[in-house]
Amino acid sequence: MILITPEPLSIAALLADSPPHPCCGAHMQFAGVVRNLHVGRGVQAIDYECYEPMARRELAQIMAEARARWPVHQVAIAHRVGRLAVGEIALWMLVTAPHRGEAFAAMQYVIDQLKRRVPIWKREWYADGSSDWITCRH
Amino acid sequence: MNVRVVVFAKLRELLGRDAWVVDMPDGSTVRELLLRVADAAPSGWQSQVLCAVNQQYAGEETVLRDGDELALIPPVAGG
Numbered sequence: 001m002i003l004i005t006p007e008p009l010s011i012a013a014l015l016a017d018s019p020p021h022p023c024c025g026a027h028m029q030f031a032g033v034v035r036n037l038h039v040g041r042g043v044q045a046i047d048y049e050c051y052e053p054m055a056r057r058e059l060a061q062i063m064a065e066a067r068a069r070w071p072v073h074q075v076a077i078a079h080r081v082g083r084l085a086v087g088e089i090a091l092w093m094l095v096t097a098p099h100r101g102e103a104f105a106a107m108q109y110v111i112d113q114l115k116r117r118v119p120i121w122k123r124e125w126y127a128d129g130s131s132d133w134i135t136c137r138h
Numbered sequence: 139m140n141v142r143v144v145v146f147a148k149l150r151e152l153l154g155r156d157a158w159v160v161d162m163p164d165g166s167t168v169r170e171l172l173l174r175v176a177d178a179a180p181s182g183w184q185s186q187v188l189c190a191v192n193q194q195y196a197g198e199e200t201v202l203r204d205g206d207e208l209a210l211i212p213p214v215a216g217g
Contacts, residue, residue: 032217049147051209054193091217111217120216121147133148135213
């Protein structure tokens with residue numbers, strides 16, 4: 001499942017679409033949330049911009065790579081676009097697998113590749129009214 | 139041939155538009171189209187920009203075809 005949406009992400013709704021499977025002992029979720037601080041500057045909101053047809057293609061490729069490397073059962077990714085306030089969920093991911101080891105490894109791989117390759121950008125808005133397009137350093 | 143150029147984020151603001159069509163000679167490469175774009179761009183615009191042709195990352199030597207979409211991709215920051 002790949003979801004790119006301007007609507008708030010509801011973890012309950014996302015989970016309802018990806019129920020636990022009897023084969024999977026690991027049902028692992030990750031949520032990336034808008035933080036109130038970036039390199040010492042107070043952040044009030046973030047605008048997310050996305051080149052959606054390519055983002056979908058890259059995400060599908062990354063998910064296929066994870067499946068080829070680890071015996072994962074499900075991989076699901078939801079990403080918000082538009083303006084998000086501090087505390088809102090920007091990214092939600094799910095990886096399910098028979099055991100936790102492969103779920104952790106696949107989750108780490110997918111999020112690292114997402115940050116490296118998927119054409120999504122963010123512009124942070126600061127308390128003084130200024131803003132900046134930022135690049136990921138973490 | 140016509141190639142559609144799309145740009146995003148900081149680059150979109152720097153160039154003052156998000157999409158336009160460029161008429162190029164048949165057989166032109168990504169590099170040649172980048173040079174054309176550079177004519178209308180402030181200096182330094184190209185640092186760290188990657189290219190994608192038809193939604194897939196592509197090198198500057200890639201030969202373009204009529205109807206292609208070239209995306210100029212500044213450093214990404216998803217998640």
